[in-house]
Amino acid sequence: MSASVTVRVPAKVNVQLAVGAARPDGFHDLANVFLAVGLHDEVTATPADTLRVTCEGPGSDQVPLDRTNLAARAAELLAARHGIAPDVHLHIAKDIPVAGGMAGGSADGAAALVACDALWGTHASRAELLDICAELGSDVPFSLVGGAALGTGRGEKLQPLEVGGTFHWVFAVADGGLSTPAVYREFDRLTPDAPAPEASPALLEALRTGDAEALAATVTNDLQPAALSLFPALRDTLATGTAAGALAALVSGSGPTTAFLTPDAPSAQKVAAALTASGTCRTARVATAPAQGAQIIRSAPKAP
Ligand SMILES: C[C@@](CO)(OP(=O)(O)O)[C@H](O)COP(=O)(O)OP(=O)(O)OC[C@H]1O[C@@H](n2ccc(N)nc2=O)[C@H](O)[C@@H]1O
Ligand SMILES: Nc1ncnc2c1ncn2[C@@H]1O[C@H](COP(=O)(O)OP(=O)(O)O)[C@@H](O)[C@H]1O
Numbered sequence: 001m002s003a004s005v006t007v008r009v010p011a012k013v014n015v016q017l018a019v020g021a022a023r024p025d026g027f028h029d030l031a032n033v034f035l036a037v038g039l040h041d042e043v044t045a046t047p048a049d050t051l052r053v054t055c056e057g058p059g060s061d062q063v064p065l066d067r068t069n070l071a072a073r074a075a076e077l078l079a080a081r082h083g084i085a086p087d088v089h090l091h092i093a094k095d096i097p098v099a100g101g102m103a104g105g106s107a108d109g110a111a112a113l114v115a116c117d118a119l120w121g122t123h124a125s126r127a128e129l130l131d132i133c134a135e136l137g138s139d140v141p142f143s144l145v146g147g148a149a150l151g152t153g154r155g156e157k158l159q160p161l162e163v164g165g166t167f168h169w170v171f172a173v174a175d176g177g178l179s180t181p182a183v184y185r186e187f188d189r190l191t192p193d194a195p196a197p198e199a200s201p202a203l204l205e206a207l208r209t210g211d212a213e214a215l216a217a218t219v220t221n222d223l224q225p226a227a228l229s230l231f232p233a234l235r236d237t238l239a240t241g242t243a244a245g246a247l248a249a250l251v252s253g254s255g256p257t258t259a260f261l262t263p264d265a266p267s268a269q270k271v272a273a274a275l276t277a278s279g280t281c282r283t284a285r286v287a288t289a290p291a292q293g294a295q296i297i298r299s300a301p302k303a304p
Helices: 070-081 104-120 126-136 140-145 180-190 201-209 212-218 224-230 234-243 265-278
Strands: 002-022 028-047 052-056 088-093 148-152 157-160 167-173 248-251 258-262 283-289 295-301
Touching: 002 104, 002 140, 002 167, 002 180, 002 201, 002 212, 028 104, 028 140, 028 167, 028 201, 070 088, 070 104, 070 126, 088 104, 104 126, 104 140, 104 295, 126 140, 140 148, 140 157, 167 212, 167 234, 167 265, 180 224, 201 212, 212 248, 212 258, 224 234, 224 248, 234 248, 234 258, 234 265, 258 265, 265 283
Parallel strands: 052 088
Antiparallel strands: 002 028, 002 295, 028 088, 028 148, 028 283, 148 157, 167 258, 167 283, 248 258
């Protein structure tokens, strides 16, 4: 048994988020093209007398430390399946914006699962880990696999996608958060006759060839009108990034983080500087994509 295991896990942006009508179970069928981006949380699992969660980093005061934390729920689900007690200390070093539409909570759930599996020696198969991820939330399986993937169903059924290059992104972190269910409810109000969601062949081809201009021409987010309706100030942020030279500007998932695709690293720095100077966001972060899914980065052996 190890004394501690640390897992690094990426944020995501949805380069296409096609949303259908609400299903009888309250979820929406999606064509959700996920792209993992290089902003990361780290989750460290250490043996403890009881299940405990701590969190440090930007926005950590908004992260629940009880058993509703997705990292804690992941530990409980894995332990229950293997008939062991979920006695572990999970420490989250947060860098993914909280409640920002970048799947930070999902990322922590996937990371905790991988960390506990290694710490406890439960040796869950990839299929079992993916199954637990889907139980935790629609976005959690993608946090495990990373890269790029098409998510169908409620987003949990993944098909890996090829990515032919590096994309340069800027993320404008908003002051405040948006609740994902509230954004879906606003989508339902604004879109009474949503068609069945379909992935865009042109967008998948742009990812495959690594062509930023082609990707910029094809990105879409069906939740964007709903996010803008609930958070109108995001229009100014989007306009600021576009004026500074972004190829595409969109709300990330359910928002309120906004995402800007740029042609190269210097343009990304320029767009980030313009966003920061404008006062239309709390902070701007530069990141490249794709990024790897949840990975063990440290495993400290137990002292003899
Ligand atoms: C919108 C997206 C886009 O990737 O993510 P965020 O931008 O919030 O990170 C996802 O669909 C969010 O996924 P996730 O945050 O895992 O959602 P879940 O925990 O499974 O569900 C939370 C709530 O969101 C709504 N929901 C979620 C997924 C889906 N396909 N249809 C829905 O209607 C439901 O109201 C559900 O009760
Ligand atoms: N480990 C976690 N990190 C962040 N938020 C969490 C976590 N576990 C549960 N949550 C809850 O999930 C909500 C959504 O947070 P997050 O996953 O960061 O954003 P989003 O769903 O917009 O991508 C938070 O407001 C918080 O109450």
